[in-house]
Amino acid sequence: MANNKVKTRFAPSPTGEFHIGGARTALFAYLFAKKNSGEFQIRIDDTDRARLVGGSELRMLDLVRWLGMDWSGEPMYQSSRILLYKKYADELIAKGFAYPCFCSEKRLEDLRKTQELSHQPTGYDRCCRKLPLDETLARVAKGESHVIRLKMPESGKVSFNDMIRGEIEFDYSLIDDQVLIKADGFPTYHLASIVDDEEKGITHVIRGDEWLSSVPKHLYLYQCFGWQPPVFAHLPVIIGKDKKKLSKREGSVSVDAFKEQGYLPEAIINFVALLGWNPGTEQEFFSLVELEKEFDVSKVNKAPAFFDIEKLNHFNAHYIHQIEEGELLEKIKSFTQIDFSKFDNLFLQKIIRVVKERMVLLADFDSLSHCFFYTVDPDKDMIRFVKSDWRDTITGLQKAIESLEMLDSEKWESVEELNLFLSQIVTINGLKNGDVFWPVRVALSGEMASPSPAELLWVFGPQESLGRLKIALVKITPDYK
Numbered sequence: 001m002a003n004n005k006v007k008t009r010f011a012p013s014p015t016g017e018f019h020i021g022g023a024r025t026a027l028f029a030y031l032f033a034k035k036n037s038g039e040f041q042i043r044i045d046d047t048d049r050a051r052l053v054g055g056s057e058l059r060m061l062d063l064v065r066w067l068g069m070d071w072s073g074e075p076m077y078q079s080s081r082i083l084l085y086k087k088y089a090d091e092l093i094a095k096g097f098a099y100p101c102f103c104s105e106k107r108l109e110d111l112r113k114t115q116e117l118s119h120q121p122t123g124y125d126r127c128c129r130k131l132p133l134d135e136t137l138a139r140v141a142k143g144e145s146h147v148i149r150l151k152m153p154e155s156g157k158v159s160f161n162d163m164i165r166g167e168i169e170f171d172y173s174l175i176d177d178q179v180l181i182k183a184d185g186f187p188t189y190h191l192a193s194i195v196d197d198e199e200k201g202i203t204h205v206i207r208g209d210e211w212l213s214s215v216p217k218h219l220y221l222y223q224c225f226g227w228q229p230p231v232f233a234h235l236p237v238i239i240g241k242d243k244k245k246l247s248k249r250e251g252s253v254s255v256d257a258f259k260e261q262g263y264l265p266e267a268i269i270n271f272v273a274l275l276g277w278n279p280g281t282e283q284e285f286f287s288l289v290e291l292e293k294e295f296d297v298s299k300v301n302k303a304p305a306f307f308d309i310e311k312l313n314h315f316n317a318h319y320i321h322q323i324e325e326g327e328l329l330e331k332i333k334s335f336t337q338i339d340f341s342k343f344d345n346l347f348l349q350k351i352i353r354v355v356k357e358r359m360v361l362l363a364d365f366d367s368l369s370h371c372f373f374y375t376v377d378p379d380k381d382m383i384r385f386v387k388s389d390w391r392d393t394i395t396g397l398q399k400a401i402e403s404l405e406m407l408d409s410e411k412w413e414s415v416e417e418l419n420l421f422l423s424q425i426v427t428i429n430g431l432k433n434g435d436v437f438w439p440v441r442v443a444l445s446g447e448m449a450s451p452s453p454a455e456l457l458w459v460f461g462p463q464e465s466l467g468r469l470k471i472a473l474v475k476i477t478p479d480y481k
């Protein structure tokens with residue numbers, strides 16, 4: 001590696017959803033590059049044509065960008081480099097490190113069945129490895145269907161130092177002769193990945209621990225080519241509530257699904273950063289920029305990382321609360337059924353001010369703000385606080401109406417003043433809080449859980465507030481007076 005600039009890459013296979021585990025791999029590779037003033041690249045591993053989901057890489061790239069990670073240069077597509085991989089495979093054959101294998105699918109299948117029946121480890125029996133090179137090349141030249149396999153050493157050990165897991169040793173004799181080029185001419189992941197990492201000068205390979213068992217194959221390939229391997233870091237598995245590995249097939253843990261439910265990129269980044277990484281301090285909230293400075297791959301845990309949706313919700317609520325009303329209004333627009341153009345902007349911003357503390361997702365806005373957009377028809381019994389009687393409830397509502405009718409208009413502009421005013425109504429009339437605050441809340445919102453009564457008054461203003469309070473009073477008076 002000519003220069004020592006740190007270069008990492010995220011190399012997704014475009015086989016469907018962008019899973020939260022993929023987002024973590026991307027983030028850690030991105031952060032490691034940023035922390036070390038390096039470069040973060042993207043490579044699309046699209047050589048497995050059977051598993052390809054057309055266009056899924058574009059959605060992934062959009063989501064990586066949406067999460068705030070930028071990358072250097074254009075994403076590189078492996079499918080556009082097929083001839084190059086073939087050239088490297090031929091080089092390995094010429095050097096005696098690889099060989100064409102003509103075994104049919106049927107033979108391999110029969111072999112596997114026989115091995116299973118006799119309780120032997122399954123794997124290729126290296127039948128074609130023994131064929132003379134001139135014979136194999138002649139068969140290839142005639143167009144006989146074949147794959148190219150790596151001649152793995154039959155004995156010996158290899159070890160490497162993983163940035164997260166430390167020293168790990170593998171026994172070569174346990175590893176099969178890997179296919180490098182498939183019968184369709186496409187390379188397998190092993191060959192394509194190391195060729196690209198070498199050509200792009202990748203210094204650090206950061207990826208999920210399902211790739212750990214590939215390392216000895218890769219190290220051997222590096223040795224065959226005479227290349228210096230990169231440094232590896234294998235991230236811990238992410239487990240769900242059931243203590244099982246989160247499945248890529250679960251749509252619910254795709255970044256796309258989180259985006260659609262109204263999770264913010266800031267929350268996802270913060271949450272994902274802590275899936276395995278621990279800053280070693282009490283700090284809980286991290287912006288991407290902070291992470292770029294603080295992230296330390298050596299502090300990533302080996303132990304499985306626990307995916308806790310409550311934690312993600314906690315982060316999302318936190319970041320929603322930080323957003324200024326006007327900006328939040330914009331963000332909510334793609335989640336709401338309400339036509340904001342029909343309402344005054346100030347009114348909408350006031351609503352946001354009073355509901356945002358209870359929002360966990362952007363999509364929560366509609367259910368939390370329903371009463372502001374629609375008339376309400378509270379159940380009679382709900383208007384009375386459980387510990388109040390009907391007489392005091394009626395008095396409370398009557399006194400609230402009378403007093404609010406007299407209230408100066410500038411006092412209506414302050415939630416604190418309105419709250420104080422409601423408290424005064426309670427004390428002056430010898431009532432309890434529940435005789436005033438409760439019926440005012442229910443009359444205005446139609447609900448038992450809502451913004452506070454003073455906040456409701458503040459958003460609605462005098463006319464709408466008094467209208468709703470009077471309707472509620474009329475509703476309960478004839479029955480309970």
Ligand code: GLU
Nearest residue numbers: 011012013045193207211
């Ligand atoms: N394409 C592989 C994946 O889908 C990349 C593995 C690696 O980073 O080397 O995860």
